[in-house]
Structure formats: structure tokens, C-alpha cells
Amino acid sequence: MSTDLLAQPPLVDANPAAIGSLDELYKAFTALNMEGGWHRIKPALWREPAKNFLPFRWKYSDVKPILAAAGHLIGTDKAERRNLTMFNPAEGNIYPTVNTIVAAYQMVKPGEIARSHRHTANALRLILEGRGTYTVVNGQRVEMRPGDVLLTPNWAWHSHENVGQDECYWMDFLDVPLVHLLEPMFYEPHAEGLEKDVVDSDGGPLAFRWEDTVKRLEAVHGQDFDDAHASVQLGDPALKTIRLDMQRLDAGKPTRTCRTTANIVYAVVRGKGTTEVDGSAIGWSFGDTIAVPAWRPYRHVAVEDAVLLKVSDAPVMAAFDWLRASAR
Numbered sequence: 001m002s003t004d005l006l007a008q009p010p011l012v013d014a015n016p017a018a019i020g021s022l023d024e025l026y027k028a029f030t031a032l033n034m035e036g037g038w039h040r041i042k043p044a045l046w047r048e049p050a051k052n053f054l055p056f057r058w059k060y061s062d063v064k065p066i067l068a069a070a071g072h073l074i075g076t077d078k079a080e081r082r083n084l085t086m087f088n089p090a091e092g093n094i095y096p097t098v099n100t101i102v103a104a105y106q107m108v109k110p111g112e113i114a115r116s117h118r119h120t121a122n123a124l125r126l127i128l129e130g131r132g133t134y135t136v137v138n139g140q141r142v143e144m145r146p147g148d149v150l151l152t153p154n155w156a157w158h159s160h161e162n163v164g165q166d167e168c169y170w171m172d173f174l175d176v177p178l179v180h181l182l183e184p185m186f187y188e189p190h191a192e193g194l195e196k197d198v199v200d201s202d203g204g205p206l207a208f209r210w211e212d213t214v215k216r217l218e219a220v221h222g223q224d225f226d227d228a229h230a231s232v233q234l235g236d237p238a239l240k241t242i243r244l245d246m247q248r249l250d251a252g253k254p255t256r257t258c259r260t261t262a263n264i265v266y267a268v269v270r271g272k273g274t275t276e277v278d279g280s281a282i283g284w285s286f287g288d289t290i291a292v293p294a295w296r297p298y299r300h301v302a303v304e305d306a307v308l309l310k311v312s313d314a315p316v317m318a319a320f321d322w323l324r325a326s327a328r
């Protein structure tokens with residue numbers, strides 16, 4: 001039987017229900033899982049980004065001893081990854097560091113192997129301390145050295161192996177909170193524990209080496225940047241959902257105050273200083289993590305020459321024309 005899709009559908013009977021008061025009206029639509037746009041419990045629109053997440057700092061010197069203790073108590077047999085995620089102290093929050101990004105500290109002991117798995121969340125690592133650890137990404141075995149940044153894009157197999165003498169500490173950054181929000185989460189452990197047919201690699205486009213970053217920063221030092229005195233992007237962008245910038249700050253020279261709709265997590269690669277975020281001063285040194293949530297005015301003041309890794313969701317904001325920034 002064919003239907004004429006161009007024909008007007010018959011009118012639905014619209015005789016008013018027997019509703020004589022506002023109370024009855026509210027009950028009637030609430031029973032249908034509906035809410036009146038004129039009396040919302042919580043507004044649906046507001047003038048500018050709400051400040052739901054809080055500026056915050058995690059000190060590496062506080063975290064490292066705890067992660068070292070975890071090394072004695074939690075083996076890789078018990079944990080697919082030995083990491084500590086940093087949850088923002090916003091009320092009710094138990095996972096994201098800022099709205100779309102989660103950051104974590106991770107440690108792998110000599111002789112340990114973190115098994116291979118893959119997930120739709122994009123991930124990257126910043127290596128803090130320790131040599132002799134390799135990551136295997138889609139069959140490419142890449143050395144991880146301090147200051148390096150290594151990418152694990154959506155659905156790439158990845159495992160880690162420490163064949164050296166040092167405990168290896170690094171930071172992970174993932175877009176898991178964004179995946180939670182949009183719900184395209186898939187995760188798969190490797191059936192054989194580790195990938196076969198692995199080849200040694202310099203990492204190609206998946207690895208940003210510290211010595212290259214230093215050279216690039218020196219080349220642009222003195223040019224004009226908002227929130228740094230030299231800044232280079234890693235990748236373009238590094239991951240579809242995450243932009244990475246390595247930024248150099250000169251001691252004693254504050255950066256300009258700015259704000260952006262992008263959510264940002266900073267990691268301290270070198271140096272010491274303070275980040276002033278929306279009126280609060282957050283001191284930092286090597287290995288620390290600083291959450292700068294969206295639309296919080298901020299500036300940095302380094303007390304010694306410093307390098308920060310800036311991890312942001314700017315590509316997501318830009319993709320939908322939501323990326324805005326202003327001086328403040």
C-alpha cells in the first residue's frame with residue numbers, strides 16, 4: 001500500500017483536557033515527562049559560560065610518594081594501568097579534571113608491562129621521569145623519554161613496557177569525559193595481552209621529542225603570544241579533540257590576562273611560577289597540574305624560566321564555532 005507523503009495528515013483532536021488550574025496544568029505535562037519553558041527549575045540558557053568547574057592544582061611532589069607506594073601494593077596483575085586520576089573539586093564531580101578532559105599520573109616499575117588495549121577515547125602522555133620505558137602504539141615500539149609527548153589516537157592499540165632500571169612516571173590526558181557526554185564509548189583489551197609483529201620506531205607523527213620542542217621554542221622566542229612568551233603547537237591539532245601547545249614563560253614577565261571558552265589543563269615541564277586564575281593565585285613547579293576551566297580569566301607569572309604543556313579542547317570548540325577568547 002502506498003501513502004501520499006505530500007498529503008496533509010489528518011488533524012489531531014485538540015479539544016482541551018479538563019484542566020482548570022495552573023496546578024492541574026503542571027501535573028498534566030509533568031505526567032508526560034515534560035516541562036513548561038516558562039517555569040524551569042533550572043534555566044536552559046544563560047548569558048555566558050557558567051563556572052561549573054573550579055581552578056585547581058595537583059602537586060607532583062604530593063602525588064609521587066603515593067604512586068610509589070601503590071607500586072608496592074598494586075601490581076600490573078591487579079591493575080590494567082597504575083594511575084591516579086585528578087578529579088576537579090567541583091561539587092558532585094568524581095572524574096573529569098575539567099569538563100571534557102581527564103588527567104592522571106601513572107607509574108610503571110622496571111620489568112613491568114601494561115597490557116595492550118584500545119578505546120575510542122583519545123589519549124596522550126607527557127613523560128616526567130625515568131628512562132627505559134617503551135610504548136607500543138599500533139605495532140610501533142617507541143621509546144618514552146622525559147619531556148616527550150606521545151599520542152594514542154582513538155582506537156589505537158597501546159601497551160607500555162619498562163625494560164630499564166628506573167621507575168617511569170608520566171602524565172596521561174584523555175578526552176574520556178567528552179566521550180562519556182556524547183556516549184560513543186568502546187573499549188577492548190587485546191585478546192593476546194600484547195600486540196605481535198611489533199617494530200621499533202622513532203614515533204613519527206605520534207611522538208613529539210623534547211629536544212625538538214626546545215629548538216622550536218627557541219626559534220619563536222620573542223614573538224607575540226597571549227598566554228606565553230613563546231608557544232609552539234604539537235600537531236595541528238595533535239588529536240581531533242585535543243590541542244597541545246608547549247609554552248615557554250620568561251622569569252618575572254607576566255603573560256597577558258586572557259580567557260577562552262576552551263577548557264585547559266596545564267602541566268609543568270620545567271620551572272616554577274604562579275598562575276592567577278579568576279582571582280586566585282596557584283603556585284606550581286615541575287610536574288604539577290593546573291586546571292583552568294572555560295571562561296576563567298588567567299595569566300602566568302614565572303619565578304624562574306618555565307615550560308608548560310597546555311592541553312585544551314579547543315578543536316572541539318572550534319569545530320562547532322564555539323571557540324571564543326577575549327582579553328580581560
Ligand SMILES: [Fe+2]
Pocket residue numbers: 117118119123158
Ligand atoms: Fe588506554
